[in-house]
Amino acid sequence: MIGNIHHPQGLICNNYFCIRVGTHDNAHQGIPRTPTRFDQEYHDDIHGDEEDFVKKVLSFISSCIPKVISPHSKRVKQWNKIIAIFCLVAIFLDPLFFFILYVQKDFNCIVINWTRTIPLVVLRSLNALVYFLNILLQFRLAYLSASTGSRVIDIVDHPKEIAMHYLHSYFLLDLFVVIPLSQIIILFVLPKYLDSSGANHSKNLISVVILVQYIPRLFRFLPLLIGQSPAGIIFESAWASCTLNLLIFMLSGHIIGSCWYLFGLQRVNQCLLDACHNANIIGCMKYVDCGKGHSSHQTQDLWTNNVNATSCLNSLSGAFYYGIYANVVRLTTGSNLIKKYLYALFWGFQQISTLAGNLTPSDFELEVLFTMIIIGLGLLLFALLIGNIQNFLQSLGQRTLEMQLRSREVEQWMNQFHLSEDLRKRIRHAERYNWMATIGMNAQMFMENMPEDLQRDIRRHLFEFIKKIRIFSLMDEPILDAICERLRQKVYFKRSTILHPGDLVEKMFFVLRGELKSIGEDGTRVFLTERDACGEELLVWCLENSSVSTDGKKAWLPGPRLLSRRTVTCLTNVEVYSIGAADLEAITIRFTRFLRNPLVQRALRFESPYLRSVAATRIQVAWRRYWKRQLIRALSQENYY
Secondary structure, three states, rough: OOEEEEEEOOOOOOOOOEEEOOOOOOOOOOOOOOHHHHHHHHHHHHHHHHHHHHHHHHHOOOOOOOEEOOOOHHHHHHHHHHHHHHEEEEEEEEHHHHHHHEEEEOOOEEEEEEEHHHHHHHHHHHHHHHHHHHHHHHEEEEEEEEEEOOEEEEOOOOHHHHHHHHHOOHHHHHHHHHHOOOHHHHHHHHHHOOOOOHHHHHHHHHHHHHHHHHHHHHHHHHHHHOHHHHHHHHOOOOOHHHHHHHHHHHHHHHHHHHHHHHHHHHHHHHHHHHHHHHHOOOOOHHEEEEEEOOOOHHHHHHOOOOOOHHOOOOOOOOOOOOOOOOOOOOOOOOOOHHHHHHHHHHHHHHHHHHOOOOOOOOOOOOHHHEEEHHHHHHHHHHHHHHHHHHHHHHHHHHHHHHHHHHHHHHHHHHHHHOOOOHHHHHHHHHHHHHHHHHHHHHHHHHHHHOOOHHHOOOOOHHHHHHHHOOHOOOOOHHHHHHHHOOOOOEEEOOOOOEOOOOOOOEHHHHHHHEEEEEOOOOOOOEEEEEEEOOHHHHHHHHOOEEEEEEOOOOOOOOOOOOOOOOOEEEOEEEEEEEEEHHHHHHHHHHOOHHHOHHHHHHHHOOOOHHOOOHHHHHHHHHHHHEEEEEHHHHHHHHHHH
């Protein structure tokens, strides 16, 4: 293939079909050749496959990259819970690295427990991997942003804006948190450069690396542990929030206890160094660190049997004043990780709970600062976490207290009007059942504070059972919305009578729970259960007693109101949703045209349990009258003949 070859006339040949010819006139000239069908097919086979392969690779890569995700989606909420749990594990895991160092009592030196180190490194790597996935998610997670000079909060869902927002906010900090510094130091640096005599240096290096990364981790992870994220609250349950507060309190004791062990080990190391300076043993400094093991040497035997060095491992000997680390000395000489950790955790809980009231530090500056930090952290935890738990416990009893106050008011009211004992018993039962059914909340007031479209969606969800009733399954959404908007929850109790013969039918009921019995004037019995309607004859009456006024609007015809011709009694405690006659009149005025549809009229008349029983009774009466007339006619004909 030859490109950009000059034509004899001065033209440039950019065609890959340009060739060189061997004549003397144009031996070094590139002239275009007319491509043949074979050349075109050859080009399509070679370059077409390359282009298809590139397109497939790009499409595969783009399919692996997720689209922009809403911060309010269900998957994001579940992921926030998972990342919060892993953050809790990560914060809990890092201080455990302090316990892999201990003092080998037989040789008066500090050693690393490598068998305990590898599992901690693996767990820390897994946590770092999960948090790295969370970093990748942030580049595709939409965020909430308020417009300049406005309080309106919008969701930014443009990928470039999302990426730039994250890069300018917490990306560098998250990247520093997820870098496996401690894993690199433990697995690669310590075995190579601090192999034989590096336990002391390893202790300092591990503690510095973990503490440097631990503070940014706390800054990024604590909001998640408290249950807050940019998308909102992670754990909505009050019990989950209380559990998190308790876990944070335990985590604080864990951190304090682990640091207490590390600083105590540092004081033991300082005591051994002082003993080495005072012992006049040549080269004893290198025997303070055991590294991975020890060796048999005369000088080392002198160090092992040194009285001052041995006294450093006994806090009661008085060779070194340990202050608040007196009890940690005996922990540093043991290799049992569980015993050391449990006692350190207990010590941390004790000092946070008592605000370090039983501690008497030495004049060592870092020890005094550590004691002051314990006091400040204890005050902070009691002010925030323990205060939150107290508020939670009070909120659990708040409903009970409200119910007790309500019961006292009812009792005072009943005493004031000298009600009979039977009425008092029924009122107490009604109050108790109403409180359990509504959980002491006024749902109507709660709904009124919502936007209209949200109220409509909530009602559609709450009153979805209405569509399962044949009468309303044929109606459109606007009619159902108008009906649901006017529904009110009511509770009736066992043996209560909802309708009496001769009473005005003022409400239509939809049974949510319970069982009712309807008895007509002729003794017809109909049982109503969940998803049944009662008082549907009121809707039929509203349609039949309306007309069109002179201005084209609906108007009510004068006449008597609808009277009940049956008795409806509750067989159990019943929860219903009711709609009043005035509301039904307004709905029929607004949707008369649709309600007069033959399908709806058929459903109203023939799918209603009450109207079906009435129709069956009328058919039976008509049938009996028919047979009676036939019998009379037959008898009259016989007498005639």
